[in-house]
Amino acid sequence: MSKEFAIVDLFAGPGGLGEGFSRAGRNADTPMKIRLSVEMDDHAIHTLRLRAFLRSFDAFPKEYYDSLNAGRPLPDWSDLYPGNWKSxxxxxxxxxxxxxxVFEELAFELDRVREDHHGDTILIGGPPCQAYSLVGRSRNKGKSDYIPEQDDRHYLYREYVRILDRLRPAAFVMENVKGMLSSKVDGGGIFSKVLEDLETAGDGYRLLPLARTAPADGSRAPARDFLIRTEEHGVPQARHRVIILGIRKDLCGGRTFEEPILGLPQKLVPVGKVLAGLWPLRSGLSKGDSAEAWQTALKAQASIIANLEEVPAQIREIAFAVAGTNDLPHLRASRWKEATNGMPEHLGNWFPDVRLKATVHHETRGHIPEDLGRYLFSAAFTSSLGKSPKLAEFPEQLKPRHRNRDSGDFADRFRTQAADRPATTVTSHISKDGHYFIHPDPMQCRSLTVREAARLQTFPDNYYFCGPRTKQYHQVGNAVPPYLAWQIAKAVQRLLG
Incomplete structure (x- = not known):
């Protein structure tokens, strides 16, 4: 019987990395199973525990599907399956x-995991990225008293290194934002220090890029080679992240690589292919919502756009069609079972669960009437002209009345996800207002639902996010795409098997 690798997942969020590794670890010559995952967020931890509970069964329990299919709250698992829930x-x-x-508390668990599995462990995780992200750094520049060296978030990666040093796993995977490559602290680049600390932790590690060919002489790859563009690996989203794979030096031998560990780039997957099987929905109105009120408000906005001479003819034509149609969507939520017809084969096999007879987390937000017009214009502009409009390209009548709207800071205030190419990066900002994540269909005039965002992040359709809707969005935006994680896990299996 082959040995089983134990996974420790740090800064786990809702479990994107863990989902990919767990799925790869089942029915494999090199099995892998999560033994410990650590997360601080009050809602993400409930999602993480639910998924850990479900994975404790050979097949998810019937009561899970009964609840999701009927739209009922989940049962009390501690009462139904006390042993599994305790685990x-x-x-x-x-x-x-x-x-x-916290480290001292976890050290005992780390030692036990390592000893139980005779060193056959894998460490995964992504330290919080706010201090490295370009948005976070821009925000910090506006704070007169901000001192990078005093921002503890720059050094949270050291907790990852500290645990790496204690666990001494066979392999590790660390994920972070692209901004880590250019972030500077103490007058120098933080990334070179991160690589040095990872390389020398424990018994020493060889650091390997996943999407570029590793140097044949065993030297460290250039920093830029650790950047992964997820759209090149079957994910319908242009999410660019730094991902470092480390293999313990005693397991490397003289191994060389003739091509990237993740393989060559794949065909791009457009947004329309993964959203097409979900039921079309209308947005809501922030006040006085009903299907009739929404359609009246939308048609009024469409009529305004259709009669603006400065608007390109193709957009006015779409607006005119919306204003005159009686075929607008009337539902704000749908549990109609999703379809995967026409989807690329790898995702058509990835998303569905034959026991799931309904779609979960597919409900829309409410918007003010003026935003309906902006969403309609943006979606029509994108479908007609092939790009999402900048705020300066909106007609004056549709621009928001904010005092700082012309400062340049809000040029991408409204962004439609084009149906014919991968989405832009799904971030936690989607939990705020949804303006950056407008549905490509001009008839729907709304931001993406949690399920649609989860599709772009490649969470399986049976993945349930706990907490209120805002927190569900936040979890989805902060995660590593599970399908990418699965590919990384399969690569790790090949290297360790």
Whole structure:
């Protein structure tokens, strides 16, 4: 019987990395199973525990599907399956990595995992990225008292390194934002320090890029080679992230690589291919919502656009059609079972669950009437002209009345996800207002639902996010795409098997 690798997942979020590794670890010559995951967020930890509970069964329990298919709340698992639920609580721990005493508490668990599996362990995770992200750095520049060296978030990666040093796994995977490559602290680049700390942790590691060919002489790859463009690996989203794979030096031998570990780039997957099987919905109105009120408000906005001479003819034509149609969507939520027809084969096999007879998390937000017009214009502009409009390209009547709207800081205030190409990066900002994530269909005039965002992030359709809708969006935006994680896990299996 082949040996089983134990996975430790740090800064786990809702479990994107863990989902990919867990799925790859089932029915494999090199099995892998999560033994410990650590997350601080109050809602993500509930999602993480639920998924840990479900994975404790050979097949998800019937009661899970009964609840999702009927639209009922999930049952009390501690009452139905106390042993499995206790195991899930033990696996998924709510802890703040870096807080006093947390490492000491986890050290005992790390030692036990390593000893139980004779060193056959894998460490995964992505330290929080706010201090490295370009948006976060721009925001920090506006703070007169901000000192990078005093921002502890720059050094949270050291908690990852500290645990790496203690666990001494056979392999590790660390994920972070692209901005880490250019972030500077103490007058120097943070990334070179990160690589050095990872390389020398524990028994020493060889750091390998996943999407570029590793140097044949065993030297460290250039920093830019650790950047992965997810759209090149079957994910319907242009999410660019730094991902470092480390293999313990005693397991490397003289291995060389003739092509990238993840393989060559794949054909791009457009947004329209993964959203087409979900039921079309209307948005809501922030006040006085009803299907009739929404359609009246939308048609009024469409009529305004159709009669603006400065608007390109193709857009006015779409607006005119919306104003005159009686075929607008009338539902704000749908549990109609999703379809995967026409989807690329790899995702057509990835998303569905034959026991799931309904779509979950497919409900829309409410918007003010003026935003309906902006969404209609943006979606029509994108479908007609092939790009989402900048705020300066909106007609004056549709521009928001904010005092700072012309400052340049809000040029991409409204962004439609084009149906014919991968989405832009799904971020936690989707939890705010949805303006950056407008549905490509001009008839729907709304931001993406949680399920649609989860599709772009490649979460399986049976993945349930706990908490209120805003927190569900936040979890989806902060995650590593599980399909990418699955590919990385398969690569790790090949290297360790």
């Amino acid at each position: 899930a609580l033990s696996e998924a721990r709510q802890r703040v990595l870096g807080a006093d005493g």
